[in-house]
Amino acid sequence: ATCSLQNTNANLHPLWKGQLDIPGGTRQSPIDIRVRDSIFHPDLAPVKTHYDPNTCLHIWNNGYAFLVEFDDCTDKSVVSGGPLENPYRLKQFHFHWGVNNDWGSEHTVDSKVFPAELHLVHWNCTKYRTFEEAIMEENGLAVIGIFLKVGRHHEKLQKLVDILPSVRYKDSLTEFNYFDPSCLLPSCSDYWTYAGSLTTPPLTESVSWIIMKKPIEVDHSQLAVFRSLLYSAVGEDEKYMVDNFRPLQPLMNRTVHSSFQ
Numbered sequence: 001a002t003c004s005l006q007n008t009n010a011n012l013h014p015l016w017k018g019q020l021d022i023p024g025g026t027r028q029s030p031i032d033i034r035v036r037d038s039i040f041h042p043d044l045a046p047v048k049t050h051y052d053p054n055t056c057l058h059i060w061n062n063g064y065a066f067l068v069e070f071d072d073c074t075d076k077s078v079v080s081g082g083p084l085e086n087p088y089r090l091k092q093f094h095f096h097w098g099v100n101n102d103w104g105s106e107h108t109v110d111s112k113v114f115p116a117e118l119h120l121v122h123w124n125c126t127k128y129r130t131f132e133e134a135i136m137e138e139n140g141l142a143v144i145g146i147f148l149k150v151g152r153h154h155e156k157l158q159k160l161v162d163i164l165p166s167v168r169y170k171d172s173l174t175e176f177n178y179f180d181p182s183c184l185l186p187s188c189s190d191y192w193t194y195a196g197s198l199t200t201p202p203l204t205e206s207v208s209w210i211i212m213k214k215p216i217e218v219d220h221s222q223l224a225v226f227r228s229l230l231y232s233a234v235g236e237d238e239k240y241m242v243d244n245f246r247p248l249q250p251l252m253n254r255t256v257h258s259s260f261q
């Protein structure tokens with residue numbers, strides 16, 4: 001079923017209650033990608049990722065999603081090419097998902113919603129000194145977005161799924177080593193790209209978005225484990241971590257480019 005889910009402010013996670021709209025925001029994310037309106041850019045090179053599994057540090061629950069964080073002190077894990085003018089270092093990856101398989105992604109494609117979406121967050125290490133600085137600057141971040149659909153079991157994702165119970169509560173952290181996120185990329189290199197923002201506070205308009213056209217497949221039980229995580233900390237009344245996606249934002253004066261015809 002395809003439905004363009006319009007979240008009301010009422011049922012959004014408290015994190016977004018205050019900051020749903022950036023006053024004067026002209027390039028907010030996520031957006032609905034209208035395939036017919038996207039413009040093919042023949043000189044858009046393929047996106048090149050090089051990830052070193054040894055840079056994987058830990059996984060933690062920040063009260064809004066679970067983040068797998070990487071050592072970004074060197075250029076060992078980077079993305080380059082595509083719309084990017086230089087390499088960007090991998091800082092973390094995380095997901096957004098729904099309470100069931102009918103919705104959960106942040107971006108949509110011709111109003112089609114996916115059950116989840118993976119974001120690989122990188123920062124522009126050529127222009128800025130730290131991730132925290134880059135997050136506040138134009139072209140500071142490059143985020144690769146990958147849709148998830150329910151289908152075959154994802155072998156390589158299972159290592160991550162198995163560790164999730166250890167970060168069930170907000171602010172819990174556990175060591176997580178030797179994971180190469182390349183295994184989560186779809187086989188097809190086709191993508192859309194547009195200028196946008198973080199979809200969580202501080203919602204800064206610093207992101208070059210790269211949205212892969214093809215989803216990856218995970219099975220129902222793997223997504224079910226995502227939904228067993230909690231927004232709440234130990235001792236607080238349990239609130240399941242589900243529907244941690246931001247509502248669609250207006251395209252305004254932006255063009256989405258595609259790497260494919």
Ligand SMILES: NS(=O)(=O)c1c(F)c(F)c(-n2cc(CC3CCCCC3)nn2)c(F)c1F
Pocket residue numbers: 094119121132135141143197198199200201202207
């Ligand atoms: N959905 S998204 O747009 O891909 C996305 C991102 F791009 C992010 F960078 C973050 N992000 C937020 C912080 C805290 C920063 C800590 C330093 C000060 C600013 C906030 N770390 N990473 C994030 F949470 C997120 F969801």
Ligand SMILES: [Zn+2]
Pocket residue numbers: 094095096119199
């Ligand atoms: Zn995200």
